[in-house]
Amino acid sequence: MSSCEEQAYRLLTEYSNGFMVSQVLFAACELGVFDLLAEAPEPLGAVTVAAQLGTSSHGTELLLDTCVSLKLLQVETRRGKASYQNTELSSTYLVRASPKCQGNMLRYLARTTYLCWGHLAQAVRDGKNQYQEAFGVPSDELFTAIYRSEGERRLFMRALQDVWSVSGRRVLAAFDLSPFPVICDVGGCSGALAKECTSLYPGCWVTVFDIPEVVQTVKTHFSFSEEGRISFCEGDFFKDPLPEADLYILARVLHDWTDARCSHLLARIHRACKPGGGVLVIESLLDADGRGPLTTQLYSLNMLVQTEGRERTPAQYLGLLAAAGFQDFQCRRTGGIYDAILARR
Numbered sequence: 001m002s003s004c005e006e007q008a009y010r011l012l013t014e015y016s017n018g019f020m021v022s023q024v025l026f027a028a029c030e031l032g033v034f035d036l037l038a039e040a041p042e043p044l045g046a047v048t049v050a051a052q053l054g055t056s057s058h059g060t061e062l063l064l065d066t067c068v069s070l071k072l073l074q075v076e077t078r079r080g081k082a083s084y085q086n087t088e089l090s091s092t093y094l095v096r097a098s099p100k101c102q103g104n105m106l107r108y109l110a111r112t113t114y115l116c117w118g119h120l121a122q123a124v125r126d127g128k129n130q131y132q133e134a135f136g137v138p139s140d141e142l143f144t145a146i147y148r149s150e151g152e153r154r155l156f157m158r159a160l161q162d163v164w165s166v167s168g169r170r171v172l173a174a175f176d177l178s179p180f181p182v183i184c185d186v187g188g189c190s191g192a193l194a195k196e197c198t199s200l201y202p203g204c205w206v207t208v209f210d211i212p213e214v215v216q217t218v219k220t221h222f223s224f225s226e227e228g229r230i231s232f233c234e235g236d237f238f239k240d241p242l243p244e245a246d247l248y249i250l251a252r253v254l255h256d257w258t259d260a261r262c263s264h265l266l267a268r269i270h271r272a273c274k275p276g277g278g279v280l281v282i283e284s285l286l287d288a289d290g291r292g293p294l295t296t297q298l299y300s301l302n303m304l305v306q307t308e309g310r311e312r313t314p315a316q317y318l319g320l321l322a323a324a325g326f327q328d329f330q331c332r333r334t335g336g337i338y339d340a341i342l343a344r345r
């Protein structure tokens with residue numbers, strides 16, 4: 001085998017084994033490995049970890065050592081005995097007690113997204129999401145399929161919160177939003193981004209607009225409902241009147257929908273918006289030619305298997321905003337996964 005062939009084969013192996021890496025991460029989180037190590041007063045051996053988690057010592061040792069290779073754990077060996085502890089990555093993002101923990105999103109990816117991706121080839125054939133195939137539920141009404149049980153709705157809502165604890169301030173600081181004191185977060189779910197917004201802009205008030213089931217779930221199961229300068233409003237953003245605001249935020253909403261549905265929603269927001277008011281679109285932006293970044297391309301395929309939409313280039317969003325009547329577009333790349341586009345009425 002030439003060295004070129006060898007390199008190509010290694011790359012192929014890395015790609016085909018990629019799902020195993022995700023599963024190691026999902027399993028270690030589900031079993032509580034990172035929480036146990038965070039709570040332990042000192043690094044623990046595999047036998048102790050297994051005893052405390054109620055798992056096999058054989059499987060636990062294999063899992064822990066693989067986590068070390070993935071830099072999720074570090075190991076120290078003294079007199080032939082290995083002891084494991086969390087790395088900075090796992091302490092920050094995988095331990096439940098950390099304010100930046102991504103555990104809910106990992107659980108959602110493991111339980112829901114992963115199963116939809118098992119039907120990716122079929123999604124490409126059909127050009128549509130795979131709820132029927134993966135869960136036996138029809139998806140004519142997208143969010144009826146996404147929220148197919150109370151448990152699934154709560155998991156989705158908690159999963160969506162996780163990213164804003166890491167990236168919320170960065171996207172909201174991409175533009176100075178202080179000239180917009182009254183904000184409506186359209187499809188704002190549990191209010192996680194609204195919370196970041198009120199903390200970054202002490203003069204602003206945010207109304208989170210979402211469907212009644214979501215607002216009711218926030219009020220009964222989420223701790224920070226209706227606190228201070230955040231309020232919730234129930235309705236269907238395709239049909240019902242939208243709250244008055246100086247700025248309408250659409251974070252990870254347009255990527256759920258076809259161009260036609262986005263145009264309908266943006267036209268409604270344009271009608272509700274005062275002259276001089278604005279709309280802030282927060283999405284993961286594709287490069288101008290649509291051929292990168294890889295993470296956003298994967299998210300776009302994720303929209304194929306899980307929604308009716310896709311990720312878009314800045315020009316595609318600008319086209320939709322312009323058709324709805326918006327102008328004065330500004331697009332800011334944040335250097336993170338999510339970017340921001342501001343437009344004015």
Ligand SMILES: C[S@@+](CC[C@H](N)C(=O)[O-])C[C@H]1O[C@@H](n2cnc3c(N)ncnc32)[C@H](O)[C@@H]1O
Pocket residue numbers: 143160161186187188189190193209210211214235236237238250251252253256
């Ligand atoms: C992908 S989530 C994004 C949530 C939030 N903006 C975020 O970035 O975390 C889409 C949101 O739109 C809401 N939504 C979907 N259809 C809606 C409708 N017809 N009217 C109001 N909200 C809707 C969902 O409940 C969900 O909270």
